[in-house]
Amino acid sequence: MTICVSIFIIIFSVKLVNPIEGKECLTWIAFSGCIIQLIMLTINLLKNMWGGYTFGIDILLILGSSIPILICWGYYVAANSWISVESCMAILQTNPMEAQNYISDHTSLTNIFIVSIIFVVIILLVKVVKEEKLTRYKRTSIVMIFFLLNMSLLYRCRENLVTNIVYDTWIYSNTYNEYLQARKERQENLKQLEGVTNSGEDGVYVLIIGESATRDHMGCYGYSRNTTPWFSSMKNNKNFVQFNNAWSCANDTVSALTYALTAKNQYNSVELKKAVSIIEAANAAGYDTVWLSNQVQYGLADTPITSIAADSKQQVWIRDKVGHLKDGRYLDLPDYYDEKILPAIDSIHFTKKMLIVIHLMGSHNSYKLRYPASYAIFNDSRDKSYIDYYDNSILYTDSVLKNIFQKLSNIDNLKSIVYFSDHGEGIDKNLQHDSNNYIPQMTRIPFAVYLSKSFENEQHETYDKIKKSNNRYFTNDLIFNTMLGLMDIKLKKFEEKNNIIWSKEYDNSKERFRTSYGRREISEE
Structure with a gap:
């Protein structure tokens, strides 16, 4: 031998x-x-x-x-x-x-x-x-x-x-660790930025982060099944803008949100460790920040998402334990369904100047664990039951979004609600979101913005521009720029008008947009 x-x-x-x-x-x-x-x-x-x-x-x-x-x-x-x-x-x-x-x-x-x-x-x-x-x-x-x-x-x-x-992997891990360690340095640099402490409009701004939702399986984007009855109905609301050409910048939650929630994106040269987060920027501008999450707080290693959330002035983590399985379902549900976010919203002490981030569990696998039995509506896919499970989870998320919207729309001084998904899912081929088996469906995501009547009245010009930009191309690593633009937070060092989707300087050339951390052009998909 x-x-x-x-x-x-x-x-x-x-x-x-x-x-x-x-x-x-x-x-x-x-x-x-x-x-x-x-x-x-x-x-x-x-x-x-x-x-x-x-x-x-x-x-x-x-x-x-x-x-x-x-x-x-x-x-x-x-x-x-x-x-x-x-x-x-x-x-x-x-x-x-x-x-x-x-x-x-x-x-x-x-x-x-x-x-x-x-x-x-x-x-x-x-x-x-x-x-x-x-x-x-x-x-x-x-x-x-x-x-x-x-x-x-x-x-x-x-x-x-x-x-x-x-x-x-060691290099990537070190990059994330550098971000965690540079936290104090970023916050000190923010304090020195001219005008940031007095910037930002009063009002309540909400950012909802979905999980593993691909627009290919959403009725509001043309899918054959009516998986999004509420979302579809909102298209008749003149204050609701559904963006039709949104992609994720990466295939996994941490990679996508590390860029989406910080000043780092695929199109700039900002070092990740120096890229301030949306929470850090909002804190510096005088906002009360809240992080509500139905995802588990820690993995095997701390991530930039853990650090970003930790900077919020108020944190609520719904999932504080794993749960117990029997016959493929949790015994202690509905403790782990996304609807548990609703009473957490009721516990918030609202102020005149707030940023609220809500992180849903959405359609994270296993799909059949993401919704109660009453939402098991689709069941005719024969040998592709995973598609039924996934579509049911999208249907349930649509219901959760409806209930969140109804709660928040009654809040005094609400200005905007932004919803996007961290990444999609290769559900048609049962590939989940494994980048090694990449298909475009893994990065095609929903993205929508609701603008309140007070926002419309106070910022009518911006309101009109946002409504007219719904067919522009977009990747979710520009969410940071989107939120800064909506809240009117001035960060001169990180100001990128060419990356604010409704700005006249926005570069909408399809060829420039990329996904998978810059390795793929969306024009190839």
Whole structure:
């Protein structure tokens, strides 16, 4: 076995001189092969040192060296795609409830069987290695040649599918950590910006963040099912503006909202750690800020979203525990439905100058857990029940938005309500929002603005401009600019009139708009 693998490495080393098809994949195979063989070399050395060396240690060493391989193939079997930087960041940012739902959605007897076969094969390979009979001369010669070949190729293949993902994930994670650590510096810089403390219009401004909603499955955007009866009816309200060409800037919640809620976007060169958040800007301008969330506060790692929310003067986190499952539903629901946001709104002490951010659970997978049984209206998709579950969750979100709107529209001095989704969902192909299996549906999102009568009367010119901009192109990393424009907060250092959708300076060239953090043009979709 050792000689065969060494021959493969020699052949592969020669082939690496010229580009070959599938080079990245083969580079990873060679890299992991080197690791495994070096582990085997360690096994031989340990056997010579300790006569009592056991078969169990052989297995542990081989399994240890095989972990990256098992992770890659395990993810491929579960998600039908190779793991990527985005996948790793999503894992770091997840929480126990999301992990439980994901495993439940992607685990099958077939997957368990495949994993079991892999472990059996590894154990059998270790037995073969253990039973090899070689003379001391042959063993020494093979070990020396093997050592040199593997060390040289290991260095040559150090940049490969897995190591690049690990390195890039580390870079992304460090960028987020820098944002968290630069919090005080940003706030001090805000205080020094001329005029910010006296800027901003009085009134109550509301920003509602949806979850995993694609406009492709919303009746108000032309979907065949009536999944949005309230949203559709609001199009007859002259103060309600539905934007028809909105995309998300990324495929996952943290990445999308990190840009949407800060001065950083795909079109500027602002460093993330220096990009003030909408909450920081509102605080500096004298607003009372509130964060209401039906999402779990923490994942495996703190994120910029955690930091942004923490700056709010009042925070309400509805989901303070995971819940208990039985037969695919939570026993302690409706504690975890989005309707629990409604009594939280009643608890707010309203003032004359406020920014309220509401973060819904929306259509986060598992879809069937996002709505009560009374909203299980769609059930005729035959072998595609996941579409029924998803459409029911969109229907329920529409009802929640209706109730939120009815509560807030009666508030004195309400100025605007903005709704958008963090990202879409590749629901037609049952791909969720895995960027490794990207389809445009994952980034096509709803975006709408309600402007109160007082806003219309006081800022009639802006009101008219907003209504006329409903067919302009938009990505949700410009939400920060949108909110600053509505609230009239002056941040000269971060002022970007070309990114305020109703501004005459707005660059509406379709070719300039991008998604997936700048890697894809929406014009290609």
